[in-house]
Amino acid sequence: MGTITDSNIIEVDFGADPRAKYIVLEGAVRAAIDRGDLPPGTRLPPVRDLAWKIGVTPGTVARAYSRLTEAGVLTAEVGRGTYVAEPSAPAPIYAEFQAPLEVDAVAHGTGGDNWAVNMLSPHLPSVGQGALIRRLMGEIAQDPPSGLMHYPHFAGERPAREAAAAFLAHPMLGPVAPDDITLSHGGQQAIALVLQTVLRGRRPAVLLEELAYPGFRRMAEVLRADVIDVAIDDQGVVPEALLAAARGADAQILCVSPDVQNPTCTEMPLARREALVAAARSADIQILEDDCYRMGEATLPSLRSLAPERVWHVSSIAKTITPALRLGFALAPPGRQLSLRRAAEYNSFGLATPISDLAARLLIHPDLPGLMDELRATVGRYIADAREILDGHALTARDDVSFLWLQLPRGWRASSFCRAAEEIGVKLRAAEEYASREANAPHAVRFAVNTGVTPESWRAALTRLRGLLDHPPEGLGV
Incomplete structure (x- = not known):
């Protein structure tokens, strides 16, 4: 036990608490403030005086004071001392x-x-999503379900993949099981993983809409693939142009954004989706379906639901929650999930475990x-x-x-x-x-x-x- 001033008592029992002494002291000061024993404006004893009174080193007290000052609990005035700060009004969740x-x-x-x-x-x-994420991160920091001392692994991501399956579930997408999902560090990495999984041979070709998200082109170039443009009209990719572009090249995959074409902001109608799928089947071309832009619910069947045997679907939370977390999803055709999962493991061993733990809670949070x-x-x-x-x-x-x-x-x-x-x-x-x-x-x-x-x-x-x-x-x- 130790006395802060003659009228204010701070209760400290270092022997009963296994934590570092400066943390124990910090908590004791906070408790004294919460009880009202140290009202705002109270001047705390100098570092050396308090250290002598409670039997610790001056460094221990200095560190506790410093942490409390950084947190806004105390204020330090040069030449005058350390005081209990005036309480600030809590910011509302929608501030x-x-x-x-x-x-x-x-x-x-x-x-x-x-x-x-x-x-x-x-x-x-x-x-309010920022406040929700901060709150969940605080809970995870106290007791991280996946731990903090080992590499990520597919089995450990199971709760996050289950949450992702619930988050993505929609009749227009088709059935999604947790094991269908490969988690990625954002939608761009999801695109990279799909292309790395699909492309084979010395001169593979990637087909792009003649106006397309630049990330497609850049990733194809990084992977040393040829890029072939495909004509589009006001309904999207022209199926006949797709077949013509595929001739004479080792065309292996078409990258397309049917729900929200980037940059023209148009939506591909159902008849064009069906014709595009038929052309892809005729040319035996895989399809990468990019669904990273739509903020509302889908109103038309996805390419994945129309041609599940050849469509790789990628999505993320960058346009619906926040781009800061770099959380994306990649869905492979049946029988190709293991190949996609291996690409993720070879790239980064998987999603960082704190982000995986956060995803498991955030994606299914009722708010x-x-x-x-x-x-x-x-x-x-x-x-x-x-x-x-x-x-x-x-x-x-x-x-x-x-x-x-x-x-x-x-x-x-x-x-x-x-x-x-x-x-x-x-x-x-x-x-x-x-x-x-x-x-x-x-x-x-x-x-x-x-x-x-x-x-x-x-x-x-x-x-x-x-x-x-x-x-x-x-x-x-x-």
């Missing part, structure tokens, strides 16, 4: 949503609404569906602003997709428009970024919803874009 941060936004020009807004990649709103609904609703409000402000221009937007596609009016080329947009504080992606170097990309741009900026900054940025669209500068070089 991050109520006061959005200006992420990737800086002052631009003059005027209160002139902010430079980054629309290159989606920035999801924090509507998650409501948070995802709120996230979609928030993104939907930003998209509604874009529709309103850019009305009259060729904008393709969907309420369940966090990016938009804008076809430019006559007089603009995509690269010129992006440069002009950046000069007025808006960063966009030109269509050229989604095409091969040899392709003739359309005069269009893709921009992503950035809910890290306030609705006012978002609307102001869109209004500046509207000004460019309506009044292109004179003498513009096209």
